[in-house]
Amino acid sequence: MRTSASRTGSGPGRMGRIGSGAAAAVAMTLLLTACGGGAGGEDAAADVDFAAEPTGELRGWGFENTDDVGQARLDHAAGELGDVTIELDQTAFDAQKFTTLAVSGDMPDVVQIDRQFVPTYAAQGLLMPLDACFTAHEVDAAERWYPHVLADVTWEDQVWAVPQFYQPPVILTNARVMEEAGVDAGALDLSDPDAFIAAAEAMTVMDGSSVSRVGFDPQGVSKAAQWMLAFGGGVVDESGAPTLDRPENLEAVEFLQQLYEAQGGFSEVSGVIDSIDIFGDGNGYANDLVGAAVFDQWYLNVLTPYADDVEIGAVPMTTTDGSPFTATGGSAFVIPAGAQNPSAACAWALDLTSGDAWIAAADARAATTEEEEDRNGINTGLFTGSPESDQEIRAEYASAEGYPGFEEAIGVYYDVAAEGASLGASPAGQQIRGELENAMTSALVGERSPEEALAQAQQAAMSAYDQVSEQ
Template identity: 75%
Template sequence: MRARAGAAGAIAAALLLTGCGGAAGNAEADFEADPTGALSGWGFENTDDVGQARLDHAAAQLEGVEITLDQTAFDAQKFTTLAASGSMPDVVQIDRQFVATYAAQGLLMPLDACFAANDVDPQQRWYPQVVQDVTWEDQVWAVPQFYQPPLILTNARVMEEAGVEASDLDPSDPVSLIDAAEAMSATEGGSISRVGFDPQGVSKAAMWMLSFGGGIVDESGAPTLDRAENVEAAEFLQQLYDAQGGFAEVSSLVDSFDLFGDENPYVTDQVGAAVFDQWYVNVLTPYAEQVEIGAVPLRDQEGEDFTAAGGSSFVIPAGAANPSAACAWALQLTSPEAWQAAAEARATTTEAEPERLGINAGLFTGSPESDTAIRENFASAEGFPGFQGAIDSYYDVAAEGTSLGGSPAGQQIQTELQNAMQSILLGDSSAEDALAAAQEAAQRAYDQVSTE
């Protein structure tokens, strides 16, 4: 299911806005000024009902601001090129995981003054782990939006056939989980025909390491890829794949899944359980009469419910031409009122589109206040207890999220981690050796950006 990583961004972030500027101007930003004049954003694409409702709300609150949007997707190379030229727009949306990377390069404005000028307390508006995602050197550098907590999405038909109970899918009991995955997997003609449990071992490696008590960066943002707990997590993932036929075989089948179509793996029973972010419940909604899903929270090695924070954010470039409007706009887009408007729009869409079968999976905003209101007033899957249970489980686990941590070398650390995991899971290198090599390369990258 590696293909879903890119799709997740499009679904979870219905609203994409991007921009940055030159390195000058941080100290001169006047966030107290009334938001007026021209405001530019880059990366606005794939606007759905949720994104449009928020845009409309923000525009109505900032009548003196003329907003122009570039409808192309964020691109890291373009970002740095435009930053060097000083010709970036006023607002940029990037993955929260990489906020510290650009902040350390002097490309972003710290937003503490933005929040203060608009009477917004980040710790009150957003989950603490979400704020931690965009905090670096004791300053907050972004306005968060969305929060996609992963958990284990189960296929009740396959579990029943294999004699597997929900309690068997407990990461705090790795042996039980591996046995359950093996029991649910199947082969046909000598090839894997069903994945028992897909842990997303490469794309979610950092999350698994956190669940084992490790982590890929320390509090300063320095890489810690070779921690003993990380090695243990990687070895567990290798054993999990090996029990199902090996990483190469499992990945080959996963890559063939019709993830968004009529032959998706929960309709065809090609998977027994898998780690999925909340957005995939929306994908399965039209197939609610054909699938039997459920949900099991991830757990850490102490047996406590666990998930990892993830999502996008708005940042304002150093040297932005209109920082006060950029700040006000980003805060309006993420206000409780904006999310209320978005929830109402989604409710209207749910009612108007029969293929949704009346299921409203809710919105996961990054804000506990908005999440609670949307859950209570809109989230519902009447007549489909499996979907209702999954929706409730995602909401319940959101508060248990842990930040993956930010780093000035965040992108390079992730690259080294994923390369190492590929090597480990394919059996080309031991976990200890691969993560040691990755740590060495990541440390060099960190040392370089930290001393510039």
Template identity: 55%
Template sequence: MKKSPKTLLAVGVATAMVALAGCSGGGNDTAAADFTTTPTGTLNAWGFDNADDVGTSRLDYAKAQLKDVDIKIDQTAFDAQKFTTRAASGSVPDIVQMDRQFVGTYAAQGLIQPLDKCFEAGDVDADERWYENVVDDVTYDDQMWGVPQFYQPPAIILNKKVMDAAGVTADQIDTSKPDVLIEAAKKMYKESGGNPTTIGFDPVATGQGELWMLGYGGQVIDDDGKPALDDPNNVKAIEFLTELADAQGGFAKMKSFSDSFDTFGDNNQFVADQVGAQLNAQWYVNVLSPYADQVEIEAVPFRDQDGEPFSVTGGTAFVIPTGAKNPSAACQWALDLTSQDAWMAAGEARADTIAAKPGAINTGLFTGSPEADKAVREKFVGDSGNAGFDQTISTFYDVAAEGRSFGSSPAGQAIKSELNNAITSALLGDKTPEKALEDAQAAAMTAYTQAGGQ
């Protein structure tokens, strides 16, 4: 079977980890650095590519707090293979920004340092600063290995024009009522010559696969960090996604059509009425805000099978590699970047950017910190004059409190890739859901073992 680029990346990471396993002691044996010294000297950081107003304002704030530190930033994007190569050679930066799903992998191999002592030195209570599920993202072997930032909760954005024309109401877009949701999708679905022209409900099955599994009571990673893709409830989720796709022309045609969307452009799927409802992360509301006078949107939460609002985490984290030359500065810098004051500086910068664009809407910041989210919202996010956008923004804020972590594993990226492979093969009809998940579990377990899982 042809592997996706993400799968190849994950396999590459696992392979590199095998080579490094002989020279690293694993997560349990990694000693924490001394984070108590006063930060001075040079700090080398990596992975800070394309910083926007939110990023640059926080960087400015953190720099002002570390007046005796010369901060040098490599603004190229994080690269997993490059990181493992640098770790093997002993040439590592002091701090790295990466996707949180990498954290468990590097923690298991002893390539990054546990940060509980960093939080202690900085007088930071992790449970107070971050959402519980955000903390869980970077927790492995009962220790925290990253300083998390951002949390983009998913919810369902509704295209009221398409829904109203089809006679569909918001209460019918309910993921806890599969039969009702499929009927609503069928009412909104349109096709021409056998090809979709409007997808009634786009579940983004291969982009939000973990959400669907967990929402159906399944799991992707168990409490010990092992893959759990063959969980029986995951089968139920894929069976629903298959039925939903079959009701809208089939997965192959749906995927081909959605791949053609002008997602970030002037003729995006909401402007062009190519979707009736679509599962999206919060950042997509920002994409739609310039088109507020062309679209009519609202939002509803994704609900689990008990009918409760449900969300999952995603975002990045700062990690300190083993062998970092200036761990004290790295620790303090990461804590400054994710502090309440830094986020308020970011909120002000974003508000200034929006004020310079007539008609722009402030959709808020989703920082990974509940107190920062609340403070930014109260000070900078007001009544936009567009009731639909205001309701949508409120929905995303409300659902953020209902989050759950995917889990942390030495093979986090490989598990995600194998899950997407399983969903794709099942929706295309190449395998049954049971067989697809069984094969994915076997491949993920191989990656887990290679990456140092016990």
């Protein structure tokens, strides 16, 4: 394989950063209004011989700023696909550009996107289902990936993407703050919500009416769907229809509302959190600006240069019965319905996510850990989306010798990965997420009651879902 653009993107432990935001909202509106639903992707896949020997030119898009992990996997795939010439677009995925390419008919062969986009594009007939791709390459999807990771890219009983990465969120604790406040990390357990709130309040420091230290940052807006799952709710049902106003979801919002109020209020807490330089010297753990917070696994890598300045630990989030719990998130490779070389795209995506590819990536990360002094010899492992690869990498590579807090956190992230849940797949997933975030902000700042905010969000989300379903 010859790659004309060798630099492909990755953030912390990822091959690429996924673009969204306002452009995504605009693009999705265009998609809903300009593209009718249909079986375009299924029809295109039916004509593909996925078992054919990969040859020719392959165009990929959605890659940006390669790191050691991404480059190692690309090099591995290069060795497996010697007769394929790959042209990589180094820019990050953009939903509006994707829609434009779909309309123009100039789609690349494989695109790296956030998994939350997959059901939306699948429902619009813009992606090929990949079950035949897996069968042709003798890949058992249920064995290769965690079931909740696979659920992210499953729509109407078909799999529409090749998943990669899985960053389980857990509660990352600050041992210094907890000790000072007389709080045990075991109190951060939803089976006793009153004790949870009391622990957060005890760790909070007020300077008059202002918050100078946040006891617990739940990321109540961005992680709202996960909190709802923890309370037994969820944002969509099995058909993908929104369920934002479920009683369990209301219970979750009311808990978060009380949690913020115990720490000085949502606006005050958000102001402190927004002012923290989480990626630099001003991070909340080195400067004791936070007692505990919900963070995805990648944040451990951010803290490794500060290993001598922080005293971290970790506990899993729990459900209301106290069971360990987390939620999925990550990216995936999709093959657009208009792909010109789908058989090569299938082989390439599977090679990039194979066990051998992940071991090559783990070798590269181990070398980087040894070479870069600011990592302090800490290797937090890789979270691939594949349980077999995760456990092999954990056993052979993950290490934080001399830093027991990091060792504890690494173990918690790995242990909880199997306890994950999918946030749910819906053709209106982006709209539902947007309405949920708006509702959470409205409720937490006190503009509307939780009941009113969720009811309004449900109405708007259902309207978007109905619009998609009718096409």
